[in-house]
């Protein structure tokens with residue numbers, strides 16, 4: 127499935143570097159060619175000779191290697207690949223990527239490339255959970271860097287927790303997904319998914335939000351990825367972690383979400399599962415609001431947010447072939463959803479009853495009715511990831 131694909135593999139200096147050897151072997155078995163790059167620190171863990179032998183290719187080690195520069199400069203090296211993979215990605219490499227440093231061959235290639243970059247972080251659990259690394263992770267996700275792992279488990283340093291590098295088969299699967307080379311009916315398709323709530327600021331420390339956990343949108347993005355789609359996942363501040371192997375774009379407000387969605391087009395399909403705030407505070411303060419001692423609360427006024435689903439559905443140029451909205455209703459579910467489908471101009475609406483008695487909002491199950499041009503289909507109540515799988519299959523059929 128990776129036949130003819132060229133992977134630029136940057137091996138960072140961590141104990142997990144030995145797994146990069148198996149990764150090279152598996153990639154070559156699938157027909158990919160691997161151009162390996164070792165950081166100075168990586169050479170302390172694996173030898174250039176064993177990497178070169180397994181890759182059947184020269185190992186690139188030094189930015190100022192003049193022979194290499196004459197034959198293939200670092201710019202060209204970074205672009206000749208179909209995908210750049212960093213495994214293991216150490217805390218230090220992540221920090222340098224997030225900061226835009228280019229002080230050795232690996233970091234220069236990462237800055238110079240015009241291809242997608244997938245990283246497999248590996249580090250001690252405290253280093254992974256350190257606020258600096260988490261800040262860098264968020265920056266890198268925002269830059270469109272793809273992540274695989276880290277996993278939870280026992281670490282070489284004797285501690286336990288998140289920080290173990292993903293296993294080579296998982297990294298191979300993430301590489302296939304990133305290249306759209308995964309098998310599956312959605313291979314080669316780009317699908318956009320919005321998810322989670324939005325936060326609409328009142329002042330710098332307060333905001334208006336809703337109870338959406340992001341669970342349904344997250345499950346949907348994972349199901350679409352599993353069918354081979356390249357997924358861009360635009361998410362508000364959700365309480366469940368974003369899926370792996372998709373491009374994650376984090377936003378806070380409805381207006382940021384619309385901008386991120388427009389920037390992610392073109393797409394073959396767009397699924398709007400986010401619980402977008404209908405209104406934002408029009409008079410949001412740029413300083414923290416204070417009690418004034420008189421007992422009078424501040425008066426908030428509201429402005430309507432853009433309707434992202436309607437905006438994209440009604441685009442003249444570049445409208446995704448299939449646009450799907452959700453309708454969370456507490457009464458007259460199907461009638462309201464059908465009216466919404468017509469009003470917004472989307473192709474399908476996934477309607478669900480979110481009255482508190484159902485426990486659906488924030489829960490793990492969903493009971494939905496799918497409304498299309500052909501009519502309404504009510505599905506039995508099932509786990510949100512089964513709803514997601516079924517919907518992803520229907521999307522694949524529609525795009526086939």
Ligand code: C5P
Nearest residue numbers: 398399400402431432433434435451452
């Ligand atoms: O109008 P309502 O919020 O009920 O519509 C729900 C659908 O519209 C969902 O698919 C939601 O993601 C989308 N939506 C949106 N932008 C808004 C409001 C809702 O994309 N501002």
